[in-house]
Amino acid sequence: IIDEVHMLSQAAFNAFLKTLEEPPEYVIFVLATTEPNKLPITILSRCQRYDFRRISTETIAERLHEIAASEGIDVDDDALHYIARVGDGSMRDSVSLLDQCSAFQFDHKIEYEDALNILGAVDTSVFSDMICALNKKDIRDILNIISEVIEQGREIGQFINDLIMYIRNLLLAKSVDNLNGLVDMSGENLLKLKEDSTLFSVDELLRFIRMLSELSNQMRYSVSKRILLETTLMKMAYPETDASLEGLNAKLSEIKRNIAGIDIDSIKNGNLTGTPVNTKNFAPKEIKSDSPKKVALPKAQYEDLQLLKKEWRNICIAVPSSVVSVALKDSYVKPNREHDGMIIVTKSKACYKIISENESKDMLCKVVENRYNKSIKFVTELSEEKENSTIYVTDDDLSKININVETEG
Missing domain, CATH: 1.10.8.60 (Helicase, Ruva Protein; domain 3)
Structure with missing residues (x-):
């Protein structure tokens, strides 16, 4: 019996071939391998092949x-x-x-x-909670689930593989009526699986499997496994971040799902029913004019603004949470209209939700205080307004320049 026979060298195969052509009557050679494609054709043609299947x-x-x-x-x-x-x-x-x-x-x-x-595995209820959090686009809940999994000593690679298997089961639940023999679950978990399968379309689930499979391959060479997992799940929650065809299909499926929750008859009657959407916090503010505004600021606030503009990238990198640091990447700061602190402006809804958390703003305040010995309060704003759409000057400069200046307050 020769186990892992594909590991033999070419010279060894050539020497073995002569014996295989004219074997003694009392000898039977058993060649075992998991990669028969690596065996020379001259060896394969002289053997009877038996393919063993996985045991149920x-x-x-x-x-x-x-x-x-x-x-x-x-x-x-x-x-x-x-x-x-x-x-x-x-x-x-x-x-x-x-x-x-x-x-x-x-x-x-x-x-x-x-x-x-x-x-090092995770109970299926955790995957059900993750699917629900993805459906609600609740980034905070997603990150909390990952934290709990890691704190319990679970292996991230195993967690990803098990999540892929759970999404595969969701696909089967959407596509097959009878799951007997296809899914190994208790009756209670099977009911929860069928309930979760209604949250996403087939296109969205296929996109999830593709993204998680790619992530599983990247994990082998990465030293920042947690960050990779967190950013991938954030992309899964927001298909608009994926420019591929699958990402566009997922976004269309999401739009269809939202439309399906609207009562058409109520629209005709002037009463819109369905899932209420709070647009107050997430509606980008309109830009009233393309020409830059001129705004005067108190000298102290103006100096704080110039410091933050200059050091903003370094401040974002110094934030201890990698998720908050990534969310701040494409943001900028502007003065608060109340002349009290600064406003963090971003055009991404996902980033806005993360930055708006009190913990995120507290971390940012501590970084600024430790680095520059300044106590600055931050609020957040979701807006498409460009960073250079407003020109800021100090009150002292008003007497030195002859332009129309709008004083905030």
Whole structure:
């Protein structure tokens, strides 16, 4: 028996070929490999080929149950099924995982939750919460879920693979009536799965799988795995950030979903019903004029503005939260109309939600105070207004220049 036969060198294959052509009557060669495409055609043509399939989850679970009984391992049936599923068709890997669980839980029964903890996996309810947060575009909730997963010691790569599998199950729930044999879940989780499958279209779910699969490949070479995961989930929540055809289709699906929630008859009657949308905080402000305005400021505020403009990029980088730092990337500052602090202006709704959090503004204030010994308050504004649309001068400059100046306040 020659295991991993594809690892033989070309010289070894040539030497082996002569023996294979005229084998002794009492010898049978068994060549085992996971990559038959790497074997020379001269070897393949002289062999009978048998392709082994993956072992079913049920068969592995039954065998694990026999092993557990013979070895005196007290383990729950749900835990055995989960171990068999993680083994992904390999009996050897599944037995190794069972041995790993028994080593950790040798003093009491191995429950389903124990198997999840030991193997670094996440309960399906977490993925359901993530799908709901993506549907609501709740970035704060998404980041909290990731924080909880990492704090519990879960492995990020395993979390991504399990999330891909959950979205795959959502696709099946949307496309197939009978999920028996296709999805390994309890009845309660299956009902939740079908409920979650209505939140997104097939195009959106396919886009999620593509983005997460690409992320899984990037994880192998990245040292900033958490940042990659957070930014990818933010892009998933906001398809307008994806310029690909799939991103456009996802945005169209979102628009269709929003339209489907509107009662057409109520529109005809002048009463719009459906999901209420608060446009007060998210409606970009109109730009009244293309020509720059001239605004006079108190000298102290003017100096603070010039300092922040000059150091804004460095300040954004210095913010301890990577998510807030990324959200501040395309923003700028302008004076507060109340002459008290500054306004952070951004045109991205996703970034606006992140920056508007009190924690985000507190972090920014601390950076400014520690670096420049200045206490400056910040508020946020969602606007399409360009940074150079207003010219700011000091009150002292009014007597030195002869232009029309608008004094704020």
